[in-house]
Amino acid sequence: MIEIKNINKTFGDRHVVKDVSFTFEAGKTNLIIGESGCGKTTVLKLMVGLHAIDSGEILYSGENFAAMKQKEQQVVRKEIGMLFQGGALFDSQTLEENVRFPLDMFTTLSKEEKTDRVNFCLERVQLTGRNKLYPAELSGGMKKRAALARAIANNPKYLFCDEPNSGLDPKTSIIIDELISDITKEYNITTIIVTHDMNSVIQIGENIMFVYKGQNWWKGDKTKILNSDNKELFDFVFASDFMKQFFGK
Amino acid sequence: MKPIYHIGRYFMLLKRVFSKPENFRVYFNQFLYEINSLGIGSLGLIAIISIFMGGVITIQSAYNFTSPFIPRYAIGLGTRESIVLEFSPTIVSLILAGKVGSNIASEIGTMRISEQIDALEIMGINSAGYLIRPKILAAMFINPFLITISMFLGVFGGFLFGVFSGACDAEKYIFGIQSFFIPYNIVYALTKTVVFAFVITSVSAYHGYYTSGGALEVGKASTKSVVYNSILILIINLIITKLMLV
Structure with a gap:
């Protein structure tokens, strides 16, 4: 399990991640979703230490990763697997x-x-x-x-995936999603996926955080996301006419 | 303030480069790979350049040594000294700064922008140590051999083109290259070579490692590495020459 508590990140005068907290559960596919540029990949990079947080806590099985020295972080990282956007x-x-x-x-x-x-x-x-x-x-x-x-x-105990479906056809996307989901269950991995692909959300989203303008705007799962009355989430999920017609919105 | 920032960041990077490796065997394999990639891969270019430059130095010496007070064997002697003291260690290093330096900067720069360095970091690997240290050590190990080969080929090229062009006699050239030999000159030349090898690899790696952006920035990093390497080699050449020869 990984917990993030009140993490903040600023690049220059841009406050990119604002007081985000969330619990990523083991054995589940945890999704970070949101529009392009909302800060979701930054959250992922903060969690693995590719960027340093300005404030807050990142707890890997209760240990604060952000407060660790580089050598200690390297030990935690040996338990991390990461799937990058470009491979x-x-x-x-x-x-x-x-x-x-x-x-x-x-x-x-x-x-x-x-x-x-x-x-x-x-x-x-x-x-x-x-x-x-x-x-x-x-x-x-x-x-x-x-x-x-x-x-x-x-x-790995923790698997991070940065937009695993980007640039792939729908059929291959489903194969990748199913693979990640199966591996997560099989080895009880804490999997965190950054995506804006709604097919993935509906197919494998067990624990979802919706990031809007750098903030944790909504949390839930794939069943709740379709019935949420959160306006920003609704606009994101039902951005296409097809989705609106298909789900009768 | 920017030069100070870069110098500071360069030494911080070197500290990471020379920290304890995660796995000696993997690093040693990389070292062997880099010897082949950086050293053996440059042998052909160095051989061609050395032979032809040796020939040019000999012919130019013959062209200039017209005084009857200068013995003809001075052509061989002058060629050997020019090649051992300056051409092989410095000019060949400048050429290697172009070939090897741009190669290192673009390779590491591409790894940076395609997130391969991030992938190493996330695996818990010291990316600077894994990528840069084998290159530095391999170049410092193999370059003295390359430069020594360059010296022999340069002197041989001088003989070949000097004799066949009629610029000098074979017998006098051979007598010249055997005369007044100072072994310390080899120490001086190889000392320069090792220092230049360190500079070429570390400065290029620095530029590649801190690349950000896309293909354009990789190209800029590659160009910058060649420019900075060339300037540093010339400055360090002067310093070492002053320290060791005067």
Whole structure:
């Protein structure tokens, strides 16, 4: 479980994240949703320490991550897997080397055990037999799946996903969503997904935080989100005519 | 204040670069990879440049040494001294600053803008140490070998083009390159080489590591690294020369 308490972040004179608090539960897909530029990716980056918070607390299983020294943060980060928007696979390494990388760095597994683990992870994301391909040879969806394989290689306790569906067709998006949801349940991971894809919200949104102008504007789940009377949330969810007609709004 | 800010940030980065590695074996493999990438990969360019520049130095020496009071073997002697003292350690390092420096800055810069460095950080890896240290150590290790090869090839190029162009006699050239040899000059040249290798890799890595934005900024970082490297090499060359030769 991860808790954020009253976190704030300012870039220059722009107050990007304003007093945001939320609890991300283990074994659930926790979603941070909102319009582009509302601060949701910033919240994610603050949580993993890519940006430093100005004030507040980020608690990983009760330990304040923001107050830790760099070395202590590195220990927590070994339990984190992250799926970046563009995949962020290492260009100079094959798919197998990418997935093996965290294992080489932090485990004492034998070569055979690492190979088994890599093959298991690639199979889990439906990339069996693509071990020797380089990132440049993969499609967008394959890159996302490969990045997911790398993220879960070292059995993370926490999984962060930054817009996992961006740039993907609806069918591949569903595959990625289902994969993330299945992995979350299977390994009881605390998964945090930043997205503005309503299909994802309706399909896998178990614990949702809606960010509006840098603030935590609404919280709930996929059943409540469709019936909320929060105006800003309504405008976000039912932005398209299709959604309005489909749900009779 | 900006230069002070950059100098401070450069040394802060170096502190991270040389902090304890997470896994020695992985770092050592990277070191070997960088030796091949930065060192062996530059061998062809260095060989071609050294042979031709050796030839040009010899022909120019022959063209200038017209006085009957200057013995003809001075052409070989002058060529050797020019190559050992200045051409191989300094000019080849300047060339490497262009080739290797821009390569490092653009590689690390691209990793920065495509979030690969963030990915390393989130895995709990000291990205500066993992990406930069093997490059610095590999260049400091392999460049003295490259420069030594450059010295031999430069002197050989001088012989080849000098003799075949008729600028000098083979016998006198060989006598010249064997005369008045001072071993300390090699120490001086290789000391410069190691310092330049450190500068080229660390300054380029600094520019790449702090790139932000997109492809345009990666290009700018690459250009900046070459410019700063070139200026620093010239300044440090002067300082080391003053300290070691005067």
